[in-house]
Amino acid sequence: MSTIAPHSLAADATILHPVQTLDDTLRDASPARVIETALKTVGRERLALVSSFGTESAALLKVMADVDPAIPVIFLDTGWLFEETLAYRDTLIAALGLRDVRSIKPPEEALSRQDPDRELWFSDPDACCRIRKVEPLARALKPFAAWINGRKRFQGGARAEIAVVEDDGDKLKFNPFANVSREEIEAIYKLAKLPPHPLVTSGYLSVGCMPCSSRTAPDENARAGRWRGRSKTECGIHTMKTS
Known part of the structure; x- marks a missing residue:
């Protein structure tokens, strides 16, 4: 843990100009310092990390x-989800000693009412993401401040210009x-001997x-395989407001 004082600029940011002050302070900070500052700013009980346990998730975790x-x-x-993703979640929980992983599912009532034939992903992918990801996450984040x-x-x-801290x-x-590069993520995997997602070797x-x-x-953007053939590029959890 860093030695950021309780009444440092990072801590006081929640009183003055929370987003801009924190972003200015952490603009060039290491990922570890960003997480340390988040923890000191709101406390463990009010902070959550959201992870897909996807192909790059192990580095952040x-x-x-x-x-x-x-x-x-x-x-x-x-x-x-792929069965490989569910298995990878369990692998990383054990490998990293994660103590509080909460697996959130969409309500069965909502699925039976809005997607009874499990075809919404094809006919209306935005609606599918909304009931399976956006709304469940909004409910899960309610107790948290960050x-x-x-x-x-x-x-x-849409990710090319993201800040380190957002409102x-x-x-x-x-x-x-x-701010990290793909090479830096690969270095984290190599140094920590992190297991890759099982589907990476399949392309x-x-x-x-x-x-x-x-x-x-090989010549495509890493996210080119998501919603291929559609204009959709995000599931919606990063365009929603959690208030």
């Missing part, structure tokens, strides 16, 4: 575990890996729900 493995981790089990996610600028698209309705949103560079994930060619 490793950094978090080194800071505090008891920070709550929210995992959205949409009902459409949350951490693993978006990176190098992923491109997310009534919460703070921390992006500890905003999946970004893994979400089964119907909306496909293999990625």
Whole structure:
């Protein structure tokens, strides 16, 4: 843990200008320091990390575990995930000693009413993401004052200009890996001997729900396999406001 004083600029940011002050302070900070500052700013009981346990997730989870493995981790089990992702979640929980991983599922009542034939992913993928990811996450985040996610600028698209700290309705949103490169993530995997997601060797560079994930060619953006053939590039959890 860092030695940030309780009444430092980072701590006082929640009183003065929370987003801009924190972002200015952490603009060039290491991922570990961003997480340490988030922890000191709101406390463990009010901080959550949201992880897909996808192809790059282990790096962020490793950094978090080194800071505090008891920070709550929210995992959205949409009902459409690859079995390999569910197994990878369990592998990383054991490997990293994560103490509070909460697997959140969409309500069965909502699924039976809005997606009884499990075809919504095809006919209306935005609605499918809403009932399986966006709304369950919004409910899961209600007790928290801030949350951490693993978006990176190098992923491109809407992520190319993300700040390290963002205003997310009534919460703070921390992006500890905003500035990191793919090479730095690979270095974390190598140094910590982190297991890769089982589907990486099959050509999946970004893994979400089964119907909306496909293999990625070497010359494509890592997220090109998500919602292939559609204009959709985000599930919606990073465009919602959590208030």
